[in-house]
Amino acid sequence: xxxxxxxxxxxxxxxxxxxxxxxxxxxxxxxxxxxxxxxxxxxxxxxxxxxxxxxxxxxxxxxxxxxxxxxxxxxxxxxxxxxxxxxxxxxxxxxxxxxxxxxxxxxxxxxxxxxxxxxxxxxxxxxxxxxxxxxxxxxxxxxxxxxxxxxxxxxxxxxxxxxxxxxxxxxxxxxxxxxxxxxxxxxxxxxxxxxxxxxxxxxxxxxxxxxxxxxxxxxxxxxxxxxxxxxxxxxxxxxxxxxxxxxxxxxxxxxxxx
Numbered sequence: 001x002x003x004x005x006x007x008x009x010x011x012x013x014x015x016x017x018x019x020x021x022x023x024x025x026x027x028x029x030x031x032x033x034x035x036x037x038x039x040x041x042x043x044x045x046x047x048x049x050x051x052x053x054x055x056x057x058x059x060x061x062x063x064x065x066x067x068x069x070x071x072x073x074x075x076x077x078x079x080x081x082x083x084x085x086x087x088x089x090x091x092x093x094x095x096x097x098x099x100x101x102x103x104x105x106x107x108x109x110x111x112x113x114x115x116x117x118x119x120x121x122x123x124x125x126x127x128x129x130x131x132x133x134x135x136x137x138x139x140x141x142x143x144x145x146x147x148x149x150x151x152x153x154x155x156x157x158x159x160x161x162x163x164x165x166x167x168x169x170x171x172x173x174x175x176x177x178x179x180x181x182x183x184x185x186x187x188x189x190x191x192x193x194x195x196x197x198x199x200x201x202x203x204x205x206x207x208x209x210x211x212x213x214x215x216x217x218x219x220x221x222x223x224x225x226x227x228x229x230x231x232x233x234x235x236x237x238x239x240x241x242x243x244x245x246x247x248x249x250x251x252x253x254x255x256x257x258x
Contacts (some may be wrong), residue, residue, distance in 0.1 A: 023053065027180060027215040030058040033173040036077040038084075040064045045147065045169030046176040049118075049155070050214070053183035057110060061120065061153075063169050068104045068120065073111055087122070097135060097142075099126035116157045116181070122149040155181045161225035163211070167218040177216035185210050187233050188220040208233050208254060229256075 030050055037044070042065045049059040060078050062069040068085045069078040087102035106118040125148075131139045142148055147169070154164040163181050170176040190207035210231070211222040232253050239248040 023055075023180065023183065023213075024215055026055055027178045030055055031173065031176060031178055031215070032058075032076070034060050034062070034071065034076060034078050036079045037062070038064075038069065038079045041067070043171075045171060046173050047151075047153070047167065047169050048173075048176045048178045049153070050178055050180045051109075051116065051155075051182050053180075055180075059109060059118075060173075061169075063122070063149075063151075066102065068106075070104075070106050070109075070118065072106065072109050074109070092126075094126070095129075097126050097129040097131060097139060098123050100124040114158045116155045119154045119156075120151055121154075122151045124149070153179060157182065161223050163221050163223050165214070165219070165221045170216070175216070177219045178214045179219060179221050180212045180214045181221055183212045183221075185212055185223055188213065188222075190222075 027050055031048055040062075044062045044064050047061040047063075049061065051057040051059070057074045058076075059074055060069075060071040060076075062078050066087055068087070070083055070085065071078050072083050073080075085104045085106055087104050090101045090103065092098050092100065100123070102122045102124065104120045104122075106120065108115040108117050110116070125139075125142045127139075127143055129139065150166060150168065152164055152166055154162060156162050160182075165179045167177055167179060187208050188211050190209055209220075209222045210225065211220050213220055232255075234251065234253045237250045237252075239250070240246070241248070
């Protein structure tokens with residue numbers, strides 16, 4: 001049998017709650033370096049949160065060792081003493097690849113009524129963990145890049161579904177991932193530290209979710225909602241044979257989404 005290389009396309013089984021507009025240019029336009037920053041104790045890493053469509057606010061988050069700076073009032077500065085946060089540290093047992101979680105309860109942003117509330121959780125890895133075969137590749141990725149902390153950024157708004165992203169901080173404002181909250185939603189494939197791969201001749205599974213694309217790596221914002229549980233995403237897979245170059249196609253409707 002000829003070996004096949006698959007290509008994945010996501011389709012829709014129903015109308016999206018909102019038709020997704022390409023907002024890349026708008027997101028790039030708000031990715032401006034902070035107007036003022038404190039004197040950092042270590043090399044800072046950056047993440048930007050954009051809110052609304054059109055974008056109404058841009059909030060910088062900067063991690064400095066264990067300190068987190070957040071531009072809570074959206075004035076473009078991260079040097080105020082009340083915008084500096086220390087983590088709540090939770091330790092796990094030694095028999096786990098996550099050694100600690102650091103949770104930053106930032107609270108309300110923008111100082112307005114019904115303001116969105118921000119919480120950010122980072123992970124400290126147990127690099128001595130002896131992983132089984134399923135986690136071996138993940139541990140090699142983490143050991144090769146100690147800056148990876150895979151933060152979960154959650155934004156809660158009164159009367160709205162909770163949104164969150166599993167993302168990463170960048171080395172500079174110019175390369176920072178931009179997360180887009182409170183904007184139109186579409187389908188996205190759930191990301192993982194280990195890149196998703198199809199393997200010819202093997203069964204595979206993957207997860208899709210409703211959310212909003214951002215800018216840069218790890219920028220998809222997931223939406224937790226049961227309001228449209230009736231939606232059924234569909235996938236089309238094109239298998240291109242490596243020897244003859246023929247294209248074989250398959251079509252599936254997924255039973256659920258997360």
